[in-house]
Amino acid sequence: MLAFCPHGCTEAGYEQDIKEAQATGIDGFALDYGSYSQQPRYETNMANMYAAANALGTGFKLFLSPDIATPSAISVSDILSSAETYCPNPAQFNYQGHCVLSAWEAEGLGDGTPGYWQTNVLSPLATALGNSVFFVPHIFFGGTDDPSAAQISAGESTWDSVAQGYLFFGLAGVPTYTGKPSLLTNMENFASITHSNGKLYMAPVAGQYWGAIQTVNGRRYYEYSGGQGMANQWNSIINVEHADWVEVTTWDDFSESYISPSTTATYYPWSTTPHVGFTQLNSYFVQWFKTGTQPAITQDQLFFFYRTSPQNAVASDDPYGPITQFYGSVADDVYVTTMLTAPATLTVSTGGSLFNYSLNAGINQTQTPFNLGTQSFTLTRNGSTIISAQGTQPIIADPTFYNFFYSTGVQGDGD
DSSP states (O other): OTTOOTTOSSHHHHHHHHHHHHHTTOOEEEEEEOOTTTOTHHHHHHHHHHHHHHHHTSOOEEEEEEBTTSSSOOOHHHHHHHHHHHTTSTTBOEETTEEEEEEBSGGGSTTSSHHHHIIIIIHHHHHHHTSOOEEEEBOOGGGSSSOOHHHHHHHHHHHTTTOSEEEOOOOSSBSSSSSSSBHHHHHHHHHHHHHHTTOEEEEEEOSOEEOTTOGGGTSOEEOOTTHHHHHHHHHHIIIIIOOSEEEESOSSOTTSOOOOOOOOOOSSTTTTSOOHHHHHHHHHHHHHHHHSSOOOOOSOEEEEEEOSSOTTOOOSSOTTOOOOOEESOOOOEEEEEEEESSOEEEEEEETTEEEEEEEOSEEEEEEEEOOSBOEEEEEEETTEEEEEEEOSSOBOSSOSSOOOSOEEEEEETTO
């Protein structure tokens, strides 16, 4: 998200972003941006990002994803200018010999039709570049986050003439088969229909989804149940959807949902909540997706996730107001994901109350009702402590601002 810069909107700041992403197995960034003319920072930040990728020389790739829904509505000239500038750039991601171009809510441009894109964007770019682009847009088929199979089919039949693939976003859903709306069902429908049309399918992954500043939607919150939600998405992507590409949504969007490990951002009162637990857990599944083989667990690890206030807490001074739209089985729980080389005992201390769990080797998901106060986690095996982790923040009853992003952390037996 070129509107946000966790380490600063400079070449050096973006180099740090890229290094952190590559360390988790991420191969590139989709650059979400708005109007050059109305907000010149987008043009400046994009130039710094491409410069950073080239300066590092590590093969990290970038592609453009103009945000048609941005408050500073992007124009055709903005899209043409950015694509003509950066498609020839060495850091640009090319696929099958073509410059990759995406778009957020592509139907929002012009009259909202594929013909408009063809006439005003895709054909002029092919002429200017001497080659067509590989167009992989995001579109709200049926005008909703929760499209039916029929709406997806109808939408793709309309757009297939100009799109070589599609990004499904849909993260405003519950990552189970029983939750409503079901993110997993929608992802699998989208994948099946897209592949049956011979198109490339780009799947979404997120640690959670909270529309933090979406007051018109009641600051909607979808329960992802800690690491379980991420695991559910990846298991579907790998074993059912067989996605061609995966877009981690998002690395750094502090107004909706984010995975970035940065804990220094101050854009919003909630954006300092550490997300390193998501970042590190995601890297395990990234490796699985890219290699096609589930990685062996060679180190014991513990990941924790929890909200820092109860669902019904009342914030004393939040200008955005309360959260009024909840989806899924929202619970005041601490979530722990463990990756174990051998059986072990997990002890969760929440506000001084202790809960013990006997866990098997492999990946385990544990859910514990939380109490106010400090949170801590211990793994023991054969009478010895192998991991001890402290919660990053206490759980409080009287927040100043609402914060429905999980506070996360990770600890390994070698850390």
